[in-house]
Amino acid sequence: MTGQGHASAVVPVGEPMLPRIFRVVKRVRETADTFTFNLVPADGGQELAFQPGQFNMLTAFGAGEVPISISGDPARPETLVHTIRAVGSVTKVLCRAAKGDQIGVRGPYGTPWPVEQAKEQDVVIITGGLGLAPLRPAIYHVLGHRADYGNFELIYGARTPADIIFWRELERWRGRFDTRVHLTVDSAASDWRTNVGVVTHLIPRARFDPENTTALVCGPGVMMRFTVQELRNRGLPLERIFVSLERNMKCGLGLCGHCQLGPVFVCKDGPVFPYSRVRDWFEKREI
Amino acid sequence: MQSIAAVLAEHPFMKGLTPRQLEVVAACGEKVHFKPGQFLCRDEEEVLRFYLVYQGRVAVEIFSHRRGAVTIRTLVEGEELGWLWFDKPYHWHLDARAVELTRTVALDVNCLRQACEADHDLGYEILKRYGHSLAVRFRILKLQLVDMYGG
Numbered sequence: 188m189t190g191q192g193h194a195s196a197v198v199p200v201g202e203p204m205l206p207r208i209f210r211v212v213k214r215v216r217e218t219a220d221t222f223t224f225n226l227v228p229a230d231g232g233q234e235l236a237f238q239p240g241q242f243n244m245l246t247a248f249g250a251g252e253v254p255i256s257i258s259g260d261p262a263r264p265e266t267l268v269h270t271i272r273a274v275g276s277v278t279k280v281l282c283r284a285a286k287g288d289q290i291g292v293r294g295p296y297g298t299p300w301p302v303e304q305a306k307e308q309d310v311v312i313i314t315g316g317l318g319l320a321p322l323r324p325a326i327y328h329v330l331g332h333r334a335d336y337g338n339f340e341l342i343y344g345a346r347t348p349a350d351i352i353f354w355r356e357l358e359r360w361r362g363r364f365d366t367r368v369h370l371t372v373d374s375a376a377s378d379w380r381t382n383v384g385v386v387t388h389l390i391p392r393a394r395f396d397p398e399n400t401t402a403l404v405c406g407p408g409v410m411m412r413f414t415v416q417e418l419r420n421r422g423l424p425l426e427r428i429f430v431s432l433e434r435n436m437k438c439g440l441g442l443c444g445h446c447q448l449g450p451v452f453v454c455k456d457g458p459v460f461p462y463s464r465v466r467d468w469f470e471k472r473e474i
Numbered sequence: 475m476q477s478i479a480a481v482l483a484e485h486p487f488m489k490g491l492t493p494r495q496l497e498v499v500a501a502c503g504e505k506v507h508f509k510p511g512q513f514l515c516r517d518e519e520e521v522l523r524f525y526l527v528y529q530g531r532v533a534v535e536i537f538s539h540r541r542g543a544v545t546i547r548t549l550v551e552g553e554e555l556g557w558l559w560f561d562k563p564y565h566w567h568l569d570a571r572a573v574e575l576t577r578t579v580a581l582d583v584n585c586l587r588q589a590c591e592a593d594h595d596l597g598y599e600i601l602k603r604y605g606h607s608l609a610v611r612f613r614i615l616k617l618q619l620v621d622m623y624g625g
Contacts, residue, residue: 316623346623373618377535377543380573384547385617392550410622 203440206246206291207232209267211284217270217352221317222282223258226267229289234264238299239324240431240459244439245269246291247280254436254454255281256321257295262331267292270320270352296439298459300325301429305401309337311393313414315344315386315406319352321431321458322405326360333365337400340393342369344386344410348379367394386410390417397422404462405431412469415462425463432458432465478503481579485526486552487603495596502585508532508572514555521564523580524556530576535569543569547614557611559583560604 213225228234235243237257246252253275259268273282284290302325310329314322329336341360345351351372361368369389371382382389386406402418404411411430418428434446434453441455449468451457462469479500482488488499506525508514514525514532525532532549546568549555555570555578564583590597 344623346621350623373621373623375545376541377533377545377571379533379545382548382550383533383545385614385622387617388614407622409617409620413617 203293204438206244206252206293207235209290209292211286211288211290212266214284214286218350220274220282221270221272221352223268223270223352224281224284224290225259226269226290226292227265235267235292235295236264237261237295237324239302239328240300240321241295241297242321242439242458243267243269243292243294243296244436245271245281246293247277247284248289248291250280251277252291252293252437253277253281254296254439256431256458258320258323260327260331261324262327270317270323272317293439296454298457300328300403300431300459301401302328305329306332306335307337307399309339309395309400311340311342311395311400311402311418313342313386313390313402313404313406313418315410316346316350317352318406318410318431319343322403323353323356325403330360330363330366337396338394339366340369340395341366342371342386342389342393344371344373344389344406346373348372348375369393385413387413387417390414390421393421395421400427402428403431404428408469425466426461428462429459430462430465430469432460432469478505478579481505481528482526485528485554485579487526487554487607491596491599495593495599498589498593498596499581499586499600502589503579503581506578506580508576508578510572510574512572514570514572514576514578515566515568517566517569519566521556521559521566521583524554524559524583524586525570525578525580526554527551527576527578530578531573532576533571533573535571537569546618548573554607556583557604557608559586560601 208229209226210229211224212227215223239261242254242256244252245255255269258270271278271281273279312322360366371384375383404414415428432453436454437443437445439454441452446453479496482496527549529551533545534547535543535545537543590600
């Protein structure tokens, strides 16, 4: 792995299409349809080291295989953590997995968030919906090396309070003196005491120096597009705005071409890209 | 204690007005504070004030019999409430409630309208800001309508 957000990932050697068997040791319900799973190797073998932003191909045996971002702490690779929303036939089966069940794992794949490059800079993380999951490892990393970074701002939006994931951690991060957490939902009942409005509306309130800031963005495509616009309005160059893209991945190795986006394979060249590299292809209607 | 003109001079909606214009606008205003839970305005009431929030948080709500009060937006320091004050029939169509202690400059809209009519330079400045505010509001509204996180 290169450690650079804009380089291609190195493909693992050995039997790249053969999943390792992991066992579910914990299952946490985040929202009505989203669950976090802690996994350990079923054979007790080597832990799966990874970098923030990488993903695994997860197999629900008898149902299929899907790419899922790793949502755990890269400093604690002994437990592999994935957060999954039940939206398709495979993820619905995965989300039904209980403690003791087995899941196939291939990976980790893909390019990481540029947390090393961002050292000594302000870091702004802007995310919406389930997009917080692929960014949580980067948040762990920044908080674990807090002295290496300048201002740290986390802006998170969800549709309603019931759709917010990682509640306890958001509260914990919000309580830190060295981190500013901005939380918003699109609509809420009247007992909701923080922001209501779209996530992009909070960007002008974030404290960062555009000359010396790295932004990490992950969420639905339309959210990321408008977020990039707002960050540009704040003076952030596109080279320092990083996005994580989602495409239909199959092999995860850059071989099959399913996830091709213009000149790049999202699985191998991404999923994390500087926006400047993918801007011509981002949300392009024809592809 | 800061004068109303000084508070207005720092508020994004009024920033950039000349000292003379700020004095004219300030003459239409008073500082009004709201405790948590107090309403700044209620649905169907006549619009008598245009609020510039300089501290606190306000929930803008629409009441539905099925869902109760639904918060559709929150306002914080530097934002304004009362975008119907320029347009007949000058009635609120929402509720706005302080979520925490909220400090505002409340401008008498009749006074402000008259000031804008009497001084078209001032009127144009206010309308430019009003137009910008509406454009931002519509941009946000469009994103909310898209339901970004849906499906």
